[in-house]
Amino acid sequence: MRLPTRPPLQPGQALDCYLEHLAEANHLEPFDLLNVLQSTLSREELRYLTLAPSPTALRAISDLSGQDVGALHAATQAGYGPLAPADFSRLEPARPAASYRAIAATGWVMGHGTQACPDCLAAHGTWQTSWMLYASIGCTRHHRTLTATCPRCQRPLRDSRHSPLRPHGASTACQNPQDVRGQHCLHNLATITTPAMTTETSAYQHALDHVLAGHRPRLLGQPAQGATWLSEHRALASLICHITTHNPDRTQPWQTALLDEATRRTDVRGPRWGITPPASPWIRGHALAEAHSILTRPDPDSAAHALQAWILRIPSSTEALTTWTRDRLPTNHHVTALVNAAALVRRRPGRRITALALPELSAEQIPWIIPETLAARHLPALPGVTNRTRNAYAALCLARHLPDVTTWAQAAEALGLPGDSGIRTARLCSAAMRTHHDTFTHGLATLARQLANTSPGSRP
Ligand SMILES: [Zn+2]
Ligand SMILES: [Zn+2]
Structure with missing residues (x-):
C-alpha cells in the first residue's frame, strides 16, 4: 500500500x-x-x-x-x-x-527518549537523528545546548517505551504519557530555554558534526578514524566524570550538577558513567569538552601534561591509581596510554608540584622561606621533617612555577639560594609528600593566592 x-x-x-x-x-x-x-x-x-x-x-x-x-x-x-x-x-x-x-551494555547507547534543540523545533518541527546520540550536546546552528528533559513532566523527551510515535504526532507539544491514564503532557518543547554553548563545548560539537558528516578527524595530532575519535572522547569524558564525582574539590557549576545527578542515580555501586553518561547534555557537554581539549593537543606528551591536573584529583588515599582508572576506563588505546603517562606525575613529587594550577607569582613575591606564622596556618606537618625544612620546601615549590625554572636547583637559585640546597630540601620532603600530597598542595595553593596579593618587595 x-x-x-x-x-x-x-x-x-x-x-x-x-x-x-x-x-x-x-x-x-x-x-x-x-x-x-x-x-x-x-x-x-x-x-x-x-x-x-x-x-x-x-x-x-x-x-x-x-x-x-x-x-x-x-x-x-x-x-x-x-x-x-x-x-x-x-x-x-x-x-x-x-x-x-x-x-x-557496551555503553552510551540511548535506548529510548532523545534530546532536542528548542530553536530547531520552533523553526521547522523536525527532530534530528543526531540528537539520539549521547555524543551530541548542542546545536551549532543556534549556538545552544540541547535539552533532554521536559520541564513540565520531568521526563526524557519522547519518553515512550511502547510506541515510537507520539499520540498527537508532529506538533511541538511534549506528549509524554502522564500518570493519569490516557492523558499526555502538552508542554510546548519549542519554548524551553537552554544555556548557550561555551567556546569549549561549541568547539567540541563542531568537531563532532565534522566527524558525523564523515570527515576524518585528528587525534593527538594524527589523522584518526571517526569511530576511534568517538570512543576516545567517550572514555576520557567518562573518566573525567568519575574523577569529579570522587573529588570533593568541585569548582565549576557543572561539576556540582554532576554530583547532584550522581546522588539521584540508583546504580548499586555508584554511577557507571562509561555505561550511562550524564543525562543532562549541559553536564555531559562540559565533560566531553574537557576531554576534547586534551585529545586535540598536538602530541601525546602535551596531552598527558594537560591530563595531569585531572589525575592529581584522583583521591590518593583510596586505591592504587592504576586499579582506580582501569576499573573506570574501557580499554581504549590512546586514553589508557595518556593516563599512564600522566600518572607519572603522582610518583614524582617535582612533577606533581609543577602540574598544580597556581596563581602567577614573580620571584620577588616568594620569600626564600615561608614564615612560620603563615605556614602554620596553611600547611600540614610533614612526618620526619622539621617545620623549617617544610617551610623552605614550600617556598621552593612555589619557585618551581616561575618561568624558566624546571629543576629544584634552579628553584633555589631563583630565590637567591645555592642550587644544591634546593635539591637537598626537596629530597628530604619527597617521602613525606607521598602520603601528604593532597593536604600539602591544597595549603600551597592558598598560600600562593595570599602571596599573589602582596606587592613585590613587601615579602611577608
Ligand atoms: Zn537548533
Ligand atoms: Zn512533558
Whole structure:
C-alpha cells in the first residue's frame, strides 16, 4: 500500500519524526499509521524502530512512503554505521529485547527518549537523528545546548517505551504519557530555554558534526578514524566524570550538577558513567569538552601534561591509581596510554608540584622561606621533617612555577639560594609528600593566592 501524500524525508530527520509527519500529511492519526505497519511488523520490531529497524520494517515504511530504503535506514542510530554508538547488527529481530540489552551494555547507547534543540523545533518541527546520540550536546546552528528533559513532566523527551510515535504526532507539544491514564503532557518543547554553548563545548560539537558528516578527524595530532575519535572522547569524558564525582574539590557549576545527578542515580555501586553518561547534555557537554581539549593537543606528551591536573584529583588515599582508572576506563588505546603517562606525575613529587594550577607569582613575591606564622596556618606537618625544612620546601615549590625554572636547583637559585640546597630540601620532603600530597598542595595553593596579593618587595 502506498499513501497518497508522500512528504520527502528531510536531511538529518529522525525516522520517528518522519513517520509523524507522514501521518499528518495523510490526515491519519499516528495510531492509525502504526496499525497499518503492525499488519506486517511485530510490536517489538516497532519498539526498536529508531535504533535499528529490521529490513522488513524498512521495506514496509518504504512501500508506504515511497522513500528510499537506504535513506530511511540513515534516519536511525544504526544508520551511522561504524560511527553508531554500538554494533546494531547484533540486534536480532526475533528477540529484540534480549539482544538489545547486550548491545546497550557496551555503553552510551540511548535506548529510548532523545534530546532536542528548542530553536530547531520552533523553526521547522523536525527532530534530528543526531540528537539520539549521547555524543551530541548542542546545536551549532543556534549556538545552544540541547535539552533532554521536559520541564513540565520531568521526563526524557519522547519518553515512550511502547510506541515510537507520539499520540498527537508532529506538533511541538511534549506528549509524554502522564500518570493519569490516557492523558499526555502538552508542554510546548519549542519554548524551553537552554544555556548557550561555551567556546569549549561549541568547539567540541563542531568537531563532532565534522566527524558525523564523515570527515576524518585528528587525534593527538594524527589523522584518526571517526569511530576511534568517538570512543576516545567517550572514555576520557567518562573518566573525567568519575574523577569529579570522587573529588570533593568541585569548582565549576557543572561539576556540582554532576554530583547532584550522581546522588539521584540508583546504580548499586555508584554511577557507571562509561555505561550511562550524564543525562543532562549541559553536564555531559562540559565533560566531553574537557576531554576534547586534551585529545586535540598536538602530541601525546602535551596531552598527558594537560591530563595531569585531572589525575592529581584522583583521591590518593583510596586505591592504587592504576586499579582506580582501569576499573573506570574501557580499554581504549590512546586514553589508557595518556593516563599512564600522566600518572607519572603522582610518583614524582617535582612533577606533581609543577602540574598544580597556581596563581602567577614573580620571584620577588616568594620569600626564600615561608614564615612560620603563615605556614602554620596553611600547611600540614610533614612526618620526619622539621617545620623549617617544610617551610623552605614550600617556598621552593612555589619557585618551581616561575618561568624558566624546571629543576629544584634552579628553584633555589631563583630565590637567591645555592642550587644544591634546593635539591637537598626537596629530597628530604619527597617521602613525606607521598602520603601528604593532597593536604600539602591544597595549603600551597592558598598560600600562593595570599602571596599573589602582596606587592613585590613587601615579602611577608
Ligand atoms: Zn537548533
Ligand atoms: Zn512533558
